[in-house]
Amino acid sequence: MVNEKIPDKDIIAKIKSIMPEDEFLYDLADLYKVFGDTTRIKILYVLFESEMCVCDIAQLLGMTQSAISHQLKVLKQSKLVKYRREGKTVFYSLADDHVRTIIDQGVEHIEE
Amino acid sequence: MVNEKIPDKDIIAKIKSIMPEDEFLYDLADLYKVFGDTTRIKILYVLFESEMCVCDIAQLLGMTQSAISHQLKVLKQSKLVKYRREGKTVFYSLADDHVRTIIDQGVEHIEE
DNA sequence: TGAACCTATGAGCAATGGTTCATATGTATT
DNA sequence: AATACATATGAACCATTGCTCATAGGTTCA
Numbered sequence: 703m704v705n706e707k708i709p710d711k712d713i714i715a716k717i718k719s720i721m722p723e724d725e726f727l728y729d730l731a732d733l734y735k736v737f738g739d740t741t742r743i744k745i746l747y748v749l750f751e752s753e754m755c756v757c758d759i760a761q762l763l764g765m766t767q768s769a770i771s772h773q774l775k776v777l778k779q780s781k782l783v784k785y786r787r788e789g790k791t792v793f794y795s796l797a798d799d800h801v802r803t804i805i806d807q808g809v810e811h812i813e814e
Numbered sequence: 815m816v817n818e819k820i821p822d823k824d825i826i827a828k829i830k831s832i833m834p835e836d837e838f839l840y841d842l843a844d845l846y847k848v849f850g851d852t853t854r855i856k857i858l859y860v861l862f863e864s865e866m867c868v869c870d871i872a873q874l875l876g877m878t879q880s881a882i883s884h885q886l887k888v889l890k891q892s893k894l895v896k897y898r899r900e901g902k903t904v905f906y907s908l909a910d911d912h913v914r915t916i917i918d919q920g921v922e923h924i925e926e
Numbered sequence: 927t928g929a930a931c932c933t934a935t936g937a938g939c940a941a942t943g944g945t946t947c948a949t950a951t952g953t954a955t956t
Numbered sequence: 957a958a959t960a961c962a963t964a965t966g967a968a969c970c971a972t973t974g975c976t977c978a979t980a981g982g983t984t985c986a
Contacts, residue, residue, distance in 0.1 A: 713864045717874065721859050726924070727852045733920050734849035739974075740839045747833050752825045756933060762829065769975055771934055781923075790932045790983050800923040804916060805842075811893075811912040812841050851944075868963060881945055883964055902953050902962045 736780045737804065741765065742773050745794075746801055749783060753795035848892045849916065853877065854885050857906075858913055861895060865907035 722730075736742060744763050748754055754762075760770040774794055777783040784797045796802070834842075848854060856875050860866055866874075872882040886906055889895040896909045908914070 717863045731852045737846035738850045740843045751829050804919045807916045
């Protein structure tokens, strides 16, 4: 019997034309990796409500200052949070609205 | 000098009321972890265009059948893809529209 | 300048993750 | 039943990751 599942050549061509560059896909995957950790998600939930300094986030989440600082660095590198310095204290806040949208879509998917 | 950065009690209360349960946050993080790998993202891009069987996805992406099958299992567990069997062949396709939305938001964030 | 405080960072360790390899399961055909 | 083909899966291996610990960098105030 003939193999009837030969993929359509047009579809193959379209997929190849639409598939982003590897470099772009790495960046994309790296962005999602940032959301793939509960500590970082908790930090984002905190920042949904208010800007906050490192030590307060740490206390609120019951974690060490070091652990939070390390994760804020990751969030900062992905441009998901920004910060401002006020004396000794550094206040972190959300960088833009995509954070909220991405989280909301994830929540929607989970809650179905 | 008095510490002027004492976090507002109302904000603390609000954050605690809004913060989801740990179990939920684990599920959420697990969902994003799925998007945090280029192989899985590539598979999703393929399925944006058409349902496809395991061996064709493998060939299209230049990877082994085993590697693709393992990753499809992950995507299946997260309910991001569904499948139908036709004889020896198993066709995979996207489960719902959240996949597209989540990817699109990520792309938007990257491209800024 | 020295002390106190807040934050950042590098090294090390345990846990997790993605691929390969070998093999099992499932289906169709003869 | 036997063979061939498509897919699934478990174990092993190497790479990555999140935390801790110790410590460095920066800022303020006396």
